Amino acid sequence: MNTTEIRTALVTGADRGLGYCIVKELLDHGWRVFAGKYLEDYSLLDELAESYPEIYPVKLDSKSGDDMKKVRDIIAEKVGKLDLLVSNAAVMGGAPTDDISSTTMLDTDTLAMFFRTNSYAAPMLVDTLLPLLRKSDYRRLFFTSSEISSVRLMRRTGGMRYAMTKTALNLGVRMIFNALRPEGFTFRLYQPGWMKRMGADKTLGEGGIVDPAVSAREAVRQILEDRIDEDRLVLVDYMGRELSF
């Protein structure tokens, strides 16, 4: 790499929380960042743009293949390649309508929407951006997963909606790994911890135990550091611990 060359990343789900903090960390490390914007009531990315010239907020709804193509075209026109993809966008929460033993029928439309956003969007995004990623000599792919993706360790009796999407995501990442590792792509699968929710004014909520800025710092450390064994796909948490998945 030319020492003056600026690396380019795309971060999805960057309006707040982990995604926003990863964007800021990468900018602080001198990266150019295309930041996926979805939530209309959050303007933190625009505020960041006042201090960092190398941030480019882009509209990106992870359920939309059209949005993905538009973002690909924007990056292609402005830079011509993509070094790092941070696939972080996810939907969670909502009314608890996923208890199979309930007399209330499962909300299968919401289950499908969660799968589309949290799981299937990841390979769709890689598929769409692959021409740009292949032009880079860096070729690193980062995915935000969760410890509740582990089938073997699952002990819960509810909350299937989010958990099943992260299991499916891990399988999708395995398949992407199978396909692209031989081309020199490297992978980071990350468990960010139970993070405090970030409000539109950057205040952190009461729930959660991890400050997203702290988790993002560790995420970016894992992104920037090469590993001894890149041929092994591993799930690593915000404290650097490898998890069963």
Next chain:
Amino acid sequence: MYSAYFTTLDNDFAKALAALFEKNGIPVVTELQSGIEFFIDTTDFSPADDDRALGEGLSEEAGMEAYEKNVNEPIAKLQNAILFLSGRRRVCFLSSKASSIQYSEATTGFARNMAKAALHQILTITKNTLISRGYTFRLFDPMTGEVPVEQAAAAAFVYFTRDRYIDGPTEPTRDDELNLLLRDAKGREIPW
């Protein structure tokens, strides 16, 4: 007499398996009714365009169709059937090695394989929810294309109808039912 409820009989594997149930004196039904001991879903749906590799244009529609057919529809059928199950209250689904995060070597079939992976976790949580009420679970890989359908159906019949035991100090216990496993048509456990 207890019966086996098949959510569908529209594929060769389901037909071969249903024939084995009948041959062994367990009536096969396709409508919910009292006295069902086995809930059997043999759905394994791969949408058109799911054979595309990365860079060839993954299909948005394929992803949602695979999820609907492999997860949403079978799970809704299971929810409807829960109160009809009695006896061993056994819930049986199909999956495959291609949906194993540890074992999968697949580079195509994103929609189908990811939907089945989601099903693994849904069934695990469902098992956690229902095990205390006497429901038991089986997940089976028929090794489609590798093992003849009749042979796979025979392996599934044994796996679905046999109880699992861990020998305790004085008598067998059913503790092993606490763990949901994916077994293939050769009897091997496939890791998640």
